Amino acid sequence: MRCPDRSPDESGRLRALAEYQINPAQGLPALAPIVDMAARLFDCSGAAVNMIGDTSVTLIASQGIGQCDLSRDLSFCAHAINQDGVFLVADATTDARFHDNPLVRGGFIRFYAGVPLRAPSGHALGALCVVDEQPRKGFAIMDRQRLIQLAEMAADKLELRRLEVASVARRFSASAIPSPSAIISCDGDGQVTGCNAAAAELLGWSMMDLSAAPIEMVFAPADRAQIRDSIARLLTGAMPMTEGDVLMAQRRDGGFNPVELHWSSWTEDGRSQVGLILRNANADQSERDALYRLANFDAVTGLPNRNLLWRHLEESFAARRAFSMILITLEGFADVNNTLGRTLGDRVLRHVAQRLRSALPHATLIARKGGVKFAALLPSRDPILLGAAARSIQSAIAVPLVLDGHDLHLASFAGMAIAPDHASCPDDLVGNAELALGQAASGGRETALLFLPQMRAQAIARRQMETELHHAFELGQFTLHFQPQVRLRDGHVTGAEALIRWQHPVHGLLMPAAFLTSLDNSVLAEAVGGWVLDRACAQLAQWRRFHSAFTISVNLSLAQLRRGHLPEIVAGLLREHDLPPECLELEITENIILDRHEDILAQLEQIRDSGVKLSFDDFGTGFASLNLLRNYPVSHIKIDKGFTCLVGTSAADRAIVKGVITMARDLGLEVTAEGVESQTIAVYLQGLGCDKGQGFFFGKPCSADCFAELYLNPTGLIASA
Ligand code: C2E
Ligand code: CA
């Protein structure tokens, strides 16, 4: 265990703490609602405000915390005061500073989050904290902000306490100036002798206006006599009748606000002085409002948060209402946040919130569920109305947004579920809408889907598949097969395409069609893609020892380009296997090109510039035109097997294939035809000027050993296919 450090100015800190004259037996009851709110807000077993003394800690307000050892060395808060912001211990049992702390060993604390509470001098006196007996994975930024806001409220309460003590101790005006509380003082004649900025703000006058003015000026005419009377009573040593009362203050603009009065008096330089601490009498109400807002609304967008959403859902189910839910998630927002910063990201979210509100005037609730996920509740169970609502949300979000000169294009996905048709409790309704959303998100931009019962079965199957894929990877069940690529001009095997296979213990050798979609959608995609690249390079290095011109083609998946490190990974592998860049060809498909991620294009360019070849796979199957390819750093195209087949059919189809080959050559792209299944087609393609062919006619994909035996001649010559 590590004992908490002491402040470099520990004696100054302890002097500052003494100014609050805290009685450990009484604590500070004004803090009770804040601590209570903290425990509820974060769903924690305990919350407290602790003041850190010389050797011990005083709990001046607490909730859910029983008798415990209060020595400073054991206190988590004593660590929290040594830093700014939120001090976080996600799991104390695995934290070297706390794992053997008796509070941890006794099972009282595993999770801790605390924010220091400072005196106006800047000294950290203690902390507001929440604790839990269970560890927590994280404490989101939003949670941190909320805890900090609660700590600010707690600090206000502490400051009031300090001033009350100071006023009794007759050090009023010196304490008042830096204070965030509203303080005004006057002499025995009622002329203002001092006032701080907080008082001027609360009263609605400037500090200049108030200097040497009669203090009664700031009160409503009807209350002025009471003020005069109070001052007179104080001068005779009696307590004013208005102590703790609410009178009307009158602002310079003539308006009124109620203020609560706390009087004190003392002698300065032989003259009587009267001091007033003023509190906004609306403050309790506004404080309650603030706490309510904090607990139920999202600070960024002002929309109801998850808490309130859940309450509405519970109420709607309890009232047996028929209603529906739309979940919406944004696509492309992470880019905004990463490239343009959080502040702009927050503004985008506020605009989105506004668009949701105007697109859904009939919604009973529009909430921010968290992150970039929003939820709307509609008072209808009509799927047609629901679909129309989702579409109007999506078109509202799709309108380009111009912020600070940036043109932002956001897209969204929507998932919908209906109650009571699809669920009988909030958890199920949200879960089903999430399933529909998940499926919408894999269906391309702007998709909106209504929950269908089979989605649940599919989700279960997907999860099982993912578990199986993890096992497969761990147990080394993936393997590579190789298919020859042949130069049509002379029939030489110049290289191979590496194709993944899964040697399944029960189902035998599986083709990519059986598992690749699941793999690409799983967290494993990047790792398996890296493994394929590494194994293909290793095999290539081995074959190039005898066949120095041999090349290999490897298929890329989108996940490998998502994190931005692919150029380094490729360069690293080439170095490791001692390969020149031009012997490696990476195949990309349309889904990679159409991802429109700027970073992807930059990575591809970097890879091309390093000398590695890039080819565009499955040409002809999608929407990508040759014109689009002009903007991409590809050097090869691979004509899809569907197209190659056409060659054998009609003259018109032959003309299409011929046109593609001619145009590709004009653009300087090398052309490989896939799916060459007969000699006739091979000969025909050769006649059209197609550079290479790949297909069952030349050879099916097979294991590395089989490939070497069939196509690689040990004497160093590559045999003709
Ligand atoms: P692809 O990149 O277009 O690979 C060619 C596919 O066509 C292979 O299927 C191959 O066996 C098949 N093929 C080759 N010649 C012929 C032919 O003459 N006629 C017919 N009908 N088919 C032929 P395979 O191995 O099942 O792979 C399917 C797809 O899976 C590949 O299509 C590729 O997109 C993907 N894939 C395979 N391995 C990997 C990999 O390691 N990573 C990634 N990201 N994708 C891979
Ligand atoms: Ca391929």
Ligand code: CA
């Ligand atoms: Ca292909």
